[in-house]
Amino acid sequence: DNAMVFAFQKAEDVLPYLNDRCVYLVGMMGSGKTTVGKIIAEVLGYSFFDSDKLVEQSVGIPSVAEIFQVHSEAFFRDNESEVLRDLSSMHRLIVATGGGAVIRPINWSYMRKGLTIWLDVPLDALARRIAAVGTASRPLLHQESGDPYAKAYAKLTALFEQRMDSYANADARVSLENIALKQGHNDVNVLTPSAIAIEVFEYF
Ligand SMILES: Nc1ncnc2c1ncn2[C@@H]1O[C@H](COP(=O)(O)OP(=O)(O)OP(=O)(O)O)[C@@H](O)[C@H]1O
Numbered sequence: 342d343n344a345m346v347f348a349f350q351k352a353e354d355v356l357p358y359l360n361d362r363c364v365y366l367v368g369m370m371g372s373g374k375t376t377v378g379k380i381i382a383e384v385l386g387y388s389f390f391d392s393d394k395l396v397e398q399s400v401g402i403p404s405v406a407e408i409f410q411v412h413s414e415a416f417f418r419d420n421e422s423e424v425l426r427d428l429s430s431m432h433r434l435i436v437a438t439g440g441g442a443v444i445r446p447i448n449w450s451y452m453r454k455g456l457t458i459w460l461d462v463p464l465d466a467l468a469r470r471i472a473a474v475g476t477a478s479r480p481l482l483h484q485e486s487g488d489p490y491a492k493a494y495a496k497l498t499a500l501f502e503q504r505m506d507s508y509a510n511a512d513a514r515v516s517l518e519n520i521a522l523k524q525g526h527n528d529v530n531v532l533t534p535s536a537i538a539i540e541v542f543e544y545f
Pocket residue numbers: 368369370371372373374375376377393437438439440470471474479530532533534537
């Protein structure tokens with residue numbers, strides 16, 4: 342599509358500024374770190390890593406939800422920090438971090454070696470996206486009963502309250518609300534992942 346063609350062009354312009362550094366995408370669950378990160382990596386010719394996936398591989402358990410169940414959130418967080426430490430010694434990577442990676446200061450000491458970008462997405466849009474795919478893979482949002490949208494929205498609100506100052510540590514904030522407004526829309530859902538990737542390049 343057109344946005345992808347434009348993203349490839351824009352990538353060529355911004356590559357010299359990035360200068361082989363890694364890019365860490367931070368943001369709430371469902372903000373698009375994995376989806377947008379893969380596109381950014383593709384157009385830049387960088388390698389993509391998802392820290393949640395790397396933790397699953399290093400622990401030898403195939404899902405974050407099971408790691409939380411079999412071990413604990415603390416065990417997951419310890420492994421997440423080790424993964425980020427290992428990635429921080431590499432170059433030319435796009436890293437989708439876990440939504441909670443920002444809460445540990447040690448993780449910032451690793452991520453600061455590269456460029457950190459906060460994908461800031463309104464909570465109602467997050468809850469809508471997550472309700473559409475179900476909460477089974479996101480243990481902090483999972484609920485056995487009730488309306489998935491309402492439950493996800495309530496939990497996301499509580500998490501965001503605790504974490505917003507930590508997300509704000511990022512070098513840049515990419516606000517989907519602001520991008521949509523700039524383009525004359527009042528719904529962030531019109532923004533495609535490739536259009537968002539292009540906006541991220543503004544901060545390189
Ligand atoms: N721009 C977009 N428009 C519509 N849907 C999107 C957009 N970006 C991502 N999504 C959808 O939202 C859901 C969450 O996206 P994604 O998995 O990339 O988020 P994430 O930030 O990696 O979340 P997590 O922290 O839980 O891993 C996915 O189902 C994805 O397809």
